[in-house]
Amino acid sequence: MSTSPPSSAQAARRALAARLGELMRDAGLKGGELSAHCDWHAAKTSRILNARIAPSDSDIRTWCQACGAGDQAADLIASNRAVDSLYVEWRRLTRSGLRQAQDARVPLYVRTRHFRAYSSRVVPGALQTKEYAGALLRTVADVRQTPNDVAEAVEARLARSSVVFEGGRRFVAVIEESVLRYRIDDNEVMAGQLGHLLSIMSMPSVSLGIIPFTAARHMWPTETFNLFDDRQAGVELLSAQVTVTAPTDLALYAQAFARFASLAVHGGAARALITSAISDLG
Numbered sequence: 001m002s003t004s005p006p007s008s009a010q011a012a013r014r015a016l017a018a019r020l021g022e023l024m025r026d027a028g029l030k031g032g033e034l035s036a037h038c039d040w041h042a043a044k045t046s047r048i049l050n051a052r053i054a055p056s057d058s059d060i061r062t063w064c065q066a067c068g069a070g071d072q073a074a075d076l077i078a079s080n081r082a083v084d085s086l087y088v089e090w091r092r093l094t095r096s097g098l099r100q101a102q103d104a105r106v107p108l109y110v111r112t113r114h115f116r117a118y119s120s121r122v123v124p125g126a127l128q129t130k131e132y133a134g135a136l137l138r139t140v141a142d143v144r145q146t147p148n149d150v151a152e153a154v155e156a157r158l159a160r161s162s163v164v165f166e167g168g169r170r171f172v173a174v175i176e177e178s179v180l181r182y183r184i185d186d187n188e189v190m191a192g193q194l195g196h197l198l199s200i201m202s203m204p205s206v207s208l209g210i211i212p213f214t215a216a217r218h219m220w221p222t223e224t225f226n227l228f229d230d231r232q233a234g235v236e237l238l239s240a241q242v243t244v245t246a247p248t249d250l251a252l253y254a255q256a257f258a259r260f261a262s263l264a265v266h267g268g269a270a271r272a273l274i275t276s277a278i279s280d281l282g
Helices: 007-026 031-038 042-049 057-066 070-081 099-104 106-111 130-144 150-165 187-200 247-263 267-279
Strands: 087-089 114-119 170-176 206-211 225-228 232-236 240-244
Touching: 007 042, 007 057, 007 070, 031 042, 031 057, 057 070, 070 247, 099 106, 099 150, 106 150, 106 225, 114 247, 130 150, 130 187, 170 247, 187 206, 187 267, 206 247, 206 267, 225 247, 232 247, 240 247
Parallel strands: 114 170, 170 206
Antiparallel strands: 087 240, 114 225, 225 232, 232 240
16 A cells, blocks of 8 residues: 555645745755755755655755744744645545545534634534535535435534533624525525524524625625634635645734624625515525
């Protein structure tokens, strides 16, 4: 059996190696000179630059200091620690069915106290009804051609979502108005989902903001993402789940979320948008 890492992890290691190489060149150093500054053999520098070995946290700090880029060490260390989970194809996560992907994140949900979710496409998972989640996951299973365990996956999603509403947690969601209008299933399912939003937004621990179509944009709609405290972001692509842990990137997602929140309406204005979407179901 091959012991080589998955291609996505190896790609992440090559990206890290490329960044370290850029720091070395920006500092005007060659491999031998960097090795001397770091007080290690030149072969080690070569292996790191060619992504043949993963540098330790200490290696990265030493490398950055040698290049006069100590302020970049934290981001590079965070990326290095998470290299095996930074980019995971859905086909890997769901090869035995969709439930696996739901269960895998339960520990993260249990640890998190402050959830932030932005979506331009579908209702955030924690706010989905059983029927809406079922319709959505059936489509996901069809598109990704996963084993048919949708019923089990829905129950797992609902169980995972319940953690969000346990004591001491705060859930802040911002969605585009388009989310209210996309017909994930028939009118009955959509009416039930929209009615659920009206009900759940009255919970003290929940904040739901909606960005109207008419909002003057200073932030374009992006991919769906979730922030878990200030430790991690999860970004959902069509083909993969991306985990973000580098402090600079986390700050970027937090800044984007704040911009989205500033565009959103809340309270009565948000309720009016939801009510209008229900009325238009006919």
